[in-house]
Amino acid sequence: MTLLYIAISLFIVYSLLIIYYWLIWRSIPAYKPTAALNKTTISVIIPARNEEENIGSLLGALQKQTYPAQLFEVIVADDHSSDSTASIVRQFPSVKLIQLNEGSINSYKKKALAKGISLASGELIVTTDADCLPSPNWLSTIAAFKEETSSVFIAAPVVFENNSSLLQIFQALDFMILQGITGAAVAKKSLSMCNGANLAYEKKAFEEVNGFSDIDSIASGDDMLLMHKIWKRYPEKVQYLKSKEAIVTTQPMKTWRSFFNQRIRWASKARLYNDRRISAVLLLVYLFNLSFLGLFIAGFQNSQYWIFLLFCWAAKTIVEIPFIISVASFFGKQSLIKLFFFFQPLHILYTIISGLFGQLGKYEWKGRMVR
Numbered sequence: 001m002t003l004l005y006i007a008i009s010l011f012i013v014y015s016l017l018i019i020y021y022w023l024i025w026r027s028i029p030a031y032k033p034t035a036a037l038n039k040t041t042i043s044v045i046i047p048a049r050n051e052e053e054n055i056g057s058l059l060g061a062l063q064k065q066t067y068p069a070q071l072f073e074v075i076v077a078d079d080h081s082s083d084s085t086a087s088i089v090r091q092f093p094s095v096k097l098i099q100l101n102e103g104s105i106n107s108y109k110k111k112a113l114a115k116g117i118s119l120a121s122g123e124l125i126v127t128t129d130a131d132c133l134p135s136p137n138w139l140s141t142i143a144a145f146k147e148e149t150s151s152v153f154i155a156a157p158v159v160f161e162n163n164s165s166l167l168q169i170f171q172a173l174d175f176m177i178l179q180g181i182t183g184a185a186v187a188k189k190s191l192s193m194c195n196g197a198n199l200a201y202e203k204k205a206f207e208e209v210n211g212f213s214d215i216d217s218i219a220s221g222d223d224m225l226l227m228h229k230i231w232k233r234y235p236e237k238v239q240y241l242k243s244k245e246a247i248v249t250t251q252p253m254k255t256w257r258s259f260f261n262q263r264i265r266w267a268s269k270a271r272l273y274n275d276r277r278i279s280a281v282l283l284l285v286y287l288f289n290l291s292f293l294g295l296f297i298a299g300f301q302n303s304q305y306w307i308f309l310l311f312c313w314a315a316k317t318i319v320e321i322p323f324i325i326s327v328a329s330f331f332g333k334q335s336l337i338k339l340f341f342f343f344q345p346l347h348i349l350y351t352i353i354s355g356l357f358g359q360l361g362k363y364e365w366k367g368r369m370v371r
Contacts, residue, residue, distance in 0.1 A: 003298055004308060007291040011312060014288045015319045017281070022323035024184035030330075031243040033144035040143040042072035043122030043203070047112035049079035051130035052088055054251065058130055059092045067139035069094075073121060076130075077112035085130075109196075110212040110222045117206060126200045127223075128248055132158075134198075137245040142200050145241050152237035153201040153230045155186050155194035156246045159331045170343050171252040171259060173324070173336050180327035186240035191278045192231050196223035198248040205230050218268055247331065263350060267358025282355075289351040317341045 044062060048055055055076070062074050076089045078099040089097045098115055100108065117125055124146060128134065142154060160175050162168035178195075185191035206226075215225040231238045253259040292309060299306035317340065328334050 003291075003294055003305070007295060007308070007312065010284070010288040010291050011315065013284060015315075017284065018319050018323055021181050021184040022326060024188050025180050025323065026326055028183060028187045028240065028242045031141070031145055031241055031246075033141060034148065037147050038068055038071060038140075038143070040071065040124050040146055041122040042067070042124045042126055042139055042143060042200075043117070043120030044072060044074045044126045044128065044139070045113055045116035045120065046074065046076045046128060046130055047079055047109050047116070048076055048081065048085050048089075048130035049108070050081045050083045051085050052081075052083040054131040055085055056088045056091070058128070058132060059089065059095055061133050061136075063092070063094075064136050065134075065139045066136050067143060071143075072139055075116040075120060077116040079108050079112045107212065107216040107218065107222075110216050113222055114211055117203060117211070120203060123203055124200055125203050125206060127196055127198075129197045129250060131251040132197050133249045135245055135247065138248065141243050141245040142241065145239070145243070145246075146200065149239055150237065151200075151239040152205045152234040153227060154199065154239055154241050155182060155227070156198040156200065156241040156248065157183070157243075157331070158195045158197045158248050158250055159333070160252045161249055162252060162333075162336070167254075167256060167259065168252045169336055169339060170346060172333060173328075173340060173343060174347060176327050176331055176333060177320070177324060179331070180323055183240045183242055186238065187242075189235065189238070191281065192224055192228035192238075193278070194223045194227050197250050198246070199223060199227075201226075201230060205234065209233060242330070244330070244332075260350065260354060263354035264358045267354045286351065286355045289348045289355075292348045293352060313344055314341075317344055 046055075046058065059074065059076075065072070073096065074092075074094065075096045075098065078086050078089070078097060080100055086097060086099065089095055096119065098119060100112055100115065102108075102111060113127065124143070126139065126142060142156065145151065146154060157179055158175070159179070160168070160172040162172040178193075182193040182195070185193045209226075209229040209232075212222065212226065215221050215229070227238065253262055292312065295305045295309040295312065299309060321337070321340065324340055325334070325337060328337055
């Protein structure tokens with residue numbers, strides 16, 4: 001019975017947390033620029049490794065930005081690509097290409113970003129990934145928001161593309177939940193959450209916190225760990241930009257193996273958080289999902305645990321569905337919601353696996369074994 005009491009307690013706390021995020025997400029007003037001043041100079045930094053399939057599309061989309069061309073530059077930091085990434089970048093004369101020449105290090109992406117930022121002339125650094133696509137008003141919306149709010153750090157929305165495959169639909173749904181939590185947490189200033197595919201921060205603030213120093217011991221964390229460093233210096237100037245014009249679309253993982261490696265990479269930075277708020281939330285979410293595994297195992301001794309497991313499965317879905325409907329509406333992904341209930345076991349399983357392996361050691365990413 002002790003296991004039941006633990007599972008019920010975790011479910012209650014988790015439910016209250018999800019309802020809290022849902023209410024906050026709904027309360028965030030959709031941002032619409034009022035009077036664009038077009039005075040902020042921007043440097044778009046793109047770390048890229050073996051992105052020949054994607055980098056051309058991104059650079060083409062950046063050429064179509066409505067923000068004045070004289071006010072922004074694009075810098076691609078080529079991270080030891082072995083394909084034609086660099087050759088494709090050179091086809092865009094206005095784009096600055098820099099190439100890493102470091103030997104074996106662990107945080108290649110941070111090094112690529114840091115090199116790009118060191119050469120940036122813009123006062124506002126905007127980062128995205130090579131497999132992303134922004135809308136034409138992306139930079140205009142970010143600049144207007146920065147000018148109107150005097151933000152020092154801006155977390156902006158990201159959405160996964162998806163086809164009809166179960167893997168891509170699952171990733172799109174799962175990631176939307178994370179994005180909704182991100183928006184709610186940042187708007188309420190309760191957690192430091194963001195995604196490096198769509199970030200903006202002042203170059204001056206990056207330099208003030210000494211960039212990625214002290215957080216460069218792992219491959220991940222170029223987004224959330226940096227955000228927390230800047231939040232500690234400017235707690236009132238870290239903002240979330242809830243605008244459809246600011247959404248960046250990115251590519252899902254193509255295989256289950258790459259999906260798990262991505263999630264393990266994300267989970268690997270958890271041990272470096274010195275923010276008790278986010279550590280407590282991560283622990284709660286992990287233990288709650290772990291309780292499902294405990295109930296499943298206990299069911300082999302007493303089948304009543306399996307009945308309670310099914311009840312928790314349905315109850316978890318009922319609690320989460322208003323939140324996911326609201327977030328899916330913002331991202332235009334309402335058609336995916338019908339499969340939400342059936343993906344719950346997979347979500348629980350990958351949370352347990354990635355949370356565990358993210359703390360144990362090395363994993364494969366971009367053709368490298370990193371930690």
